Amino acid sequence: MAEPESGTPILAAEHVSLRFGGVRALTDVSFDIRKGEVFSIIGPNGAGKTSMVNCISGRYRPTEGRILFEGQDITRMPPNRRAALGLGRTFQNLALFGHMSVLDNIMVGRHHLLKSGFLRGMAYWLGGAQREELEHRREVEEIIDFLEIQHVRKAQAGTLPYGLRKRVELARAVALRPKLILLDEPMAGMNLEEKEDMARYILDLNREWGMTVLMIEHDMGVVMDISDRVMVLDFGKRIAHGGPAEVLADPHVRRAYLGEEDELVREDAAA
Amino acid sequence: MEWALLVQLLVNGLIVGALYGVVAMSFVLIYKASQVVNFAQGEFLLVGAWACWWLITSQQLPFWLAFPVCLAFMTVFGIVLQVVVLRPLIGEPVISVIMATVGLSIFFQALMKWMFGVFAQPFPAIFGADRIELLGLEVKSVYLLSLGLSAVIMLGFWWFFTFSKHGLAMRATAFDQQVAQSLGVSVPRVFAMSWAISAVVSAVAGVVVGVVSGVSSGLSFYGIKVFPAVILGGLDSIVGAMLGGIIVGVLENLAQYVDSQWLNWGNMINIAPFYALILILLIKPYGLFGTKNIERV
Numbered sequence: 388m389a390e391p392e393s394g395t396p397i398l399a400a401e402h403v404s405l406r407f408g409g410v411r412a413l414t415d416v417s418f419d420i421r422k423g424e425v426f427s428i429i430g431p432n433g434a435g436k437t438s439m440v441n442c443i444s445g446r447y448r449p450t451e452g453r454i455l456f457e458g459q460d461i462t463r464m465p466p467n468r469r470a471a472l473g474l475g476r477t478f479q480n481l482a483l484f485g486h487m488s489v490l491d492n493i494m495v496g497r498h499h500l501l502k503s504g505f506l507r508g509m510a511y512w513l514g515g516a517q518r519e520e521l522e523h524r525r526e527v528e529e530i531i532d533f534l535e536i537q538h539v540r541k542a543q544a545g546t547l548p549y550g551l552r553k554r555v556e557l558a559r560a561v562a563l564r565p566k567l568i569l570l571d572e573p574m575a576g577m578n579l580e581e582k583e584d585m586a587r588y589i590l591d592l593n594r595e596w597g598m599t600v601l602m603i604e605h606d607m608g609v610v611m612d613i614s615d616r617v618m619v620l621d622f623g624k625r626i627a628h629g630g631p632a633e634v635l636a637d638p639h640v641r642r643a644y645l646g647e648e649d650e651l652v653r654e655d656a657a658a
Numbered sequence: 659m660e661w662a663l664l665v666q667l668l669v670n671g672l673i674v675g676a677l678y679g680v681v682a683m684s685f686v687l688i689y690k691a692s693q694v695v696n697f698a699q700g701e702f703l704l705v706g707a708w709a710c711w712w713l714i715t716s717q718q719l720p721f722w723l724a725f726p727v728c729l730a731f732m733t734v735f736g737i738v739l740q741v742v743v744l745r746p747l748i749g750e751p752v753i754s755v756i757m758a759t760v761g762l763s764i765f766f767q768a769l770m771k772w773m774f775g776v777f778a779q780p781f782p783a784i785f786g787a788d789r790i791e792l793l794g795l796e797v798k799s800v801y802l803l804s805l806g807l808s809a810v811i812m813l814g815f816w817w818f819f820t821f822s823k824h825g826l827a828m829r830a831t832a833f834d835q836q837v838a839q840s841l842g843v844s845v846p847r848v849f850a851m852s853w854a855i856s857a858v859v860s861a862v863a864g865v866v867v868g869v870v871s872g873v874s875s876g877l878s879f880y881g882i883k884v885f886p887a888v889i890l891g892g893l894d895s896i897v898g899a900m901l902g903g904i905i906v907g908v909l910e911n912l913a914q915y916v917d918s919q920w921l922n923w924g925n926m927i928n929i930a931p932f933y934a935l936i937l938i939l940l941i942k943p944y945g946l947f948g949t950k951n952i953e954r955v
Contacts, residue, residue, distance in 0.1 A: 444840055470842030482837040484830055495830045499842035501823040563842060 396455075397422045397567050397599050398443065403452035405438055405623075412438040413449070413623045420567065425593050425600045427610045430620035431643060436603045437479055439620070440569050443601070444476045445469045456567070471499040475565030477556045479572045479603075485545025489536060489555050492544050493527050496562030527562060534558045534588060550581040557588065561596075568592065570602045574609060582606060586613055611635065619643065660919070667911040673801050675907020676808035680863045681880050682887040682899035683815055684856035690832040690894050691852035694744060695752075697759040699860060700881020701766035706732050706861020707868035707877055708774050714782060725865065729858050736857030737850045744853070745846065767875060778874035804866045811859055812900055819896065824851060832894070886931040890938050892945030901946070906931045 396419035405413040413435045420426045428436045441447040443454060445466035453462050461469055475496075484492050501523065531537055534554050539547055544555055553573065560568055573589065574582045586609050592598045604610050610617060611631040619627040619634055621643040627634050634640055685699045709731055713724035743762065747755050789798055819825040830838040831848045839845055864877055887906045891898025913930030917923055938945065 446836060446840070465844075466836075466839040467842050467844045470840060476840050478837065478840075482834055484833040484837075486833065487829060491826060491829075495826055495838070495843070496841050498823060498827055498830075559841065 395422050396420060397457055398601070399455040400439070400443070401453045401455070403439070403442055403449045403454065405435075405442060405447060406450045411623050413442070413620075415452070416620070416623070416625050417452075418618050418625065418628060420599060420601055421616075422599055423593070423597065424615040425589070425602065425613055427602045427604060427614040427617045428620060429604065429607070429610055429617060433622075434620040435623040436620055437571055438623075440476065440571050440601070440603060444474060444569055467499075470563055470565075473564070473566035474569065475560040475563040475567075476569035477553075477560050477571060477573060479575065481549075481552050481556060483544040483552055483556055483559070485543070487544060489531075489540050489542055489544055489547075489558075490527070492555060492559050493530065493562045494523075496559040497523055497527065500564065526564075530558050530561050533591070534561075550577055553577070553581075553585070554588075557585075561592065561598075565598060567599045567601060570600065570604075572603055572605065574604060574606055582609060589613060663918075664915055667915045668908060669797075671908035671911030672904065673805050673907070674911070675904035676805055676812075677863050677866060677903070678880070678883055678887050678907050679900040679903025680808050680811050681860055682884045682891065682903045683812070683896055684859040685884045685888055686891075686894065686896055686899040687815075687852050687859075688856045689888075690896070691828050692740075692744070692849045693752075694755050694759065696856070697756065697881070698762040698766065699856075699884055700878030701763050701770075702732070702736075702857050702860035703864030703867065703880050704770055704873075704875065704877045705735065705766055705864075706857070707864035707873045708770055709861070710865045711779060711781060711868060711873045712774070715779075728865065729861060732857045732861040733854045736854035739857070740850045740853035745849070763878070763881070767878060771875060774873075776875070778872040778876070780872045781869045798870070800866070800870050804870065807862060807866060811862065815896060824848075828852060883931065886935040886938075889935050889945055892947040895945070895947035898945055898947030906934070909934055 399419040401417055403413055403416045404411070416435075416439065428439060430436050438447060442449050445461070445464060449462060453460055455461065456469070456472060456474065459472070461472070464472075484495065487495075501519070531540055534557060536551065536554055536558060539551060539555075544552065547555065557570070557573065560570075570589070574585050577585065589600060589602065590613055593600050602610070602614070614631055616629060617627075617631050617634045618625060619637070619640050621639075626639040626643060627637040629637075681699060681703065684702070685696060688694055688696045688699075706728060710724055710728040713719045713727055714721060717724070719727065739762070743758060744755070747758055790802070791797075817825075819829060827838065827843040828848050828851070830841065830843055831845055835845050838848075863880065867877055867880070883906065884903075887902035888899050889902070890905055891900070891902030910927045910930050913926040917926035
């Protein structure tokens with residue numbers, strides 16, 4: 388495992404609550420992610436995992452609480468500014484630009500890094516635009532090589548098989564060069580072999596590319612294998628938090644997954 | 659058969675059609691980027707043409723200066739319109755947004771009549787030579803200018819969407835706003851940019867038409883002609899809009915020819931595109947190049 392630099396959280400959620408009318412999606416959830424670790428959120432369906440990721444990426448605004456990224460309060464910041472700060476994400480249901488080529492999909496991920504605007508683009512040969520373009524192409528090629536999608540780079544994203552599309556989506560998020568990457572079920576619907584590949588990509592991103600990873604995943608085997616720390620949500624509440632072995636042994640987690648009623652949740656229902 | 663007349667009408671159709679194509683492209687640009695059906699597209703031509711006319715006649719600016727100043731004004735105009743009128747309507751029902759653009763259309767019609775009167779005003783002569791000979795045909799030089807400008811704008815659109823950072827961001831936004839935002843694209847900025855570009859491009863068309871046949875409220879009729887063009891090409895296809903415009907232009911001139919030679923019903927030039935519109939909607943409801951909405955469950 389990459390050695391987490393303890394004491395420097397890259398992301399901190401403080402008492403985050405999210406309500407949609409009467410529905411409580413998240414209740415008073417706090418956690419922090421240390422720089423350089425693989426952090427996973429698990430929990431049964433409807434536990435609020437994706438809601439939490441959406442609060443971090445800016446799609447939802449928490450009703451209460453704060454979210455800090457590298458010490459900066461980003462709770463009210465629009466999603467595109469968060470991306471520029473170094474927050475990248477993938478989506479639970481594939482969200483590629485289906486009519487665009489794989490290459491173009493990845494180039495959109497470079498949006499905030501491309502400085503040349505309209506005018507400098509026109510003065511292609513004069514300004515630094517050409518140098519800049521070469522630089523970007525080199526990086527994009529590196530990402531394509533890393534995720535082994537060279538053979539489909541010119542293909543229309545919408546025509547690719549599922550497993551490949553998941554990889555292209557990861558490539559697009561990686562192209563942002565995020566410091567923290569949020570992966571919402573990166574292995575959903577994959578077969579064993581594809582899952583193993585994806586796990587390897589995630590570990591490489593973490594160790595070799597130095598990206599901190601926040602992952603939501605249902606496959607317990609994968610989560611326990613590659614995560615440094617795990618948080619368990621159930622009915623929008625944090626019921627456990629810690630290293631994989633610790634979390635697995637936790638009686639609350641066992642109850643949540645075996646479907647027994649848990650006193651932590653029941654007390655909420657009574658309130 | 660009068661071959662000379664037929665050729666003349668076909669060339670006319672091509673030239674006018676290219677202008678329709680340009681206006682249709684700017685209509686589709688707004689629709690694609692911000693899902694607004696802009697009923698005030700014709701008024702963009704009107705405002706642009708009057709602005710340029712005013713700069714030349716009452717401010718005495720030469721054309722080469724008045725034209726860019728007019729386009730700069732239209733950039734601001736488009737952005738202000740989007741920010742002030744349409745941004746607050748984001749998330750409101752489609753019909754409210756449509757009514758707002760219909761309102762804008764009526765407002766600018768009236769405003770232009772109030773400011774500049776109800777009569778058509780000719781542009782002062784811009785070119786030394788009124789007509790030049792080309793391949794045995796005598797062609798008005800403004801027509802050549804019009805065709806050339808249309809081609810340049812079309813190439814410009816192609817370049818913008820294929821190679822520029824903002825064009826790519828615009829395509830991404832058209833596809834999925836949430837995802838585009840998560841990748842660092844500012845959606846409000848993309849919306850404002852699409853309105854600005856649309857207003858500028860429409861104003862170019864407006865000035866060209868104004869130079870050819872004078873500035874009058876008749877210019878806003880181009881906004882109506884855009885509908886058969888975009889329905890023909892598909893509401894969300896830029897290439898389709900361009901081809902749709904050219905087809906409509908040629909079609910109405912052909913109809914004019916058929917009418918003048920044999921039918922003598924009158925006014926076919928205005929009505930034929932809408933017959934075509936109805937036919938297309940019957941046969942291909944998504945247009946020639948439009949995307950079908952396939953719902954997968």
